[in-house]
Amino acid sequence: MTFRRVGVVMGGSSGERNVSLASGKAVVDGLSEKGFDVVPIDLEDRKDWASALKGARVDAVFLALHGRLGEDGCVQGLCEVLGIPYTGSGVLASALAMDKLKAKELFHQHNVPTPAYYTLSVYDDLSDIEQIHGSFGFPVIVKPRSEGSSLGVRCAESLPELVYAVTEAHKLDDHVLVERRIFGREVNVGVLHGRVLGAIEIAPKKGIYDYEAKYTPGMSEYFMPARLPATRYLGVLKVAEKAVKALGCTGACRVDLIVTEHANEVVLEVNTIPGMTKTSLLPKIAAAAGYSFADLCESIMLSARLHARNQTQTPPESQRLPATGTHTETLAKAV
Numbered sequence: 001m002t003f004r005r006v007g008v009v010m011g012g013s014s015g016e017r018n019v020s021l022a023s024g025k026a027v028v029d030g031l032s033e034k035g036f037d038v039v040p041i042d043l044e045d046r047k048d049w050a051s052a053l054k055g056a057r058v059d060a061v062f063l064a065l066h067g068r069l070g071e072d073g074c075v076q077g078l079c080e081v082l083g084i085p086y087t088g089s090g091v092l093a094s095a096l097a098m099d100k101l102k103a104k105e106l107f108h109q110h111n112v113p114t115p116a117y118y119t120l121s122v123y124d125d126l127s128d129i130e131q132i133h134g135s136f137g138f139p140v141i142v143k144p145r146s147e148g149s150s151l152g153v154r155c156a157e158s159l160p161e162l163v164y165a166v167t168e169a170h171k172l173d174d175h176v177l178v179e180r181r182i183f184g185r186e187v188n189v190g191v192l193h194g195r196v197l198g199a200i201e202i203a204p205k206k207g208i209y210d211y212e213a214k215y216t217p218g219m220s221e222y223f224m225p226a227r228l229p230a231t232r233y234l235g236v237l238k239v240a241e242k243a244v245k246a247l248g249c250t251g252a253c254r255v256d257l258i259v260t261e262h263a264n265e266v267v268l269e270v271n272t273i274p275g276m277t278k279t280s281l282l283p284k285i286a287a288a289a290g291y292s293f294a295d296l297c298e299s300i301m302l303s304a305r306l307h308a309r310n311q312t313q314t315p316p317e318s319q320r321l322p323a324t325g326t327h328t329e330t331l332a333k334a335v
């Protein structure tokens with residue numbers, strides 16, 4: 001499918017709005033460089049998103065939104081309803097990947113290794129934490145069920161730290177995951193249209209790859225390709241591919257994993273709309289696989305489509321409506 005006039009959808013109302021605006025701006029430049037007629041579409045909080053998308057009069061949209069309402073299947077559903085082809089995963093895969101609990105349930109079903117965990121809702125009485133946590137042990141990582149960019153992610157090494165981390169995470173989500181902390185090398189794998197592109201290693205200067213380590217220049221080091229022996233590197237790519245398949249994701253994805261000291265790969269999550277600034281990790285991985293930033297934007301853009309219906313499909317003869325008269329008239333004649 002070729003598109004001439006395309007929209008780059010960015011902003012949104014999630015906690016990752018600013019990250020999305022940065023991704024969107026870079027994608028606008030990348031697509032313009034490739035000769036697309038590009039319309040930036042900033043979906044602002046409490047504005048009419050349907051009108052903004054429809055009013056842009058574009059052939060397709062590049063979704064550069066991150067987080068809630070943008071990456072979780074909601075905007076994808078809106079595009080389906082409006083009939084605007086969009087990039088990335090469909091409604092269900094987007095929702096499953098954004099929901100860390102549902103994603104982990106599917107990882108278990110598909111034999112994709114992921115850290116041990118339990119969940120705590122706002123209705124759980126934290127004065128019972130000692131009993132709830134039981135023999136789960138420390139350290140743990142506490143994270144909101146449906147956030148991104150490490151928002152609300154904290155490490156806890158004791159019960160009081162756990163209560164603090166859970167209380168803070170509950171400000172972002174009614175449900176949080178308490179996960180066993182995995183020690184090892186943090187690796188991200190880029191996947192484009194089902195094909196693994198490579199793996200980058202992230203080495204935060206201290207602690208975990210939290211919001212500060214992610215977005216403060218100099219707080220993390222990156223190694224492309226990840227510093228792993230060849231067989232391990234291949235193992236990481238295979239597990240990442242399996243994780244993407246387990247959730248049914250399409251388009252461009254980034255899989256976050258940790259490779260343990262005993263050389264096991266553990267999947268943390270699949271991001272269905274990875275960061276797309278020129279210094280983001282997916283573009284870095286893609287560059288090593290031979291894609292310039294503009295090439296990557298173009299490849300993602302050209303794969304935009306509707307997932308829930310195929311508008312070019314002609315219904316079978318028996319289901320076609322007559323060229324003249326209304327459907328009600330036809331039904332009326334039939335009875």
Ligand SMILES: Nc1ncnc2c1ncn2[C@@H]1O[C@H](COP(=O)(O)OP(=O)(O)O)[C@@H](O)[C@H]1O
Pocket residue numbers: 115141143147148149150151153179180181182183186208209210256258268269
């Ligand atoms: N179980 C874990 N063990 C060790 N570190 C973790 C674990 N879970 C998350 N982290 C750290 O927190 C970061 C963010 O967690 P992640 O699950 O990827 O959520 P987000 O959607 O916010 O990126 C990871 O990149 C990693 O550094």
Ligand SMILES: [Mg+2]
Pocket residue numbers: 149150256268269
């Ligand atoms: Mg992550």
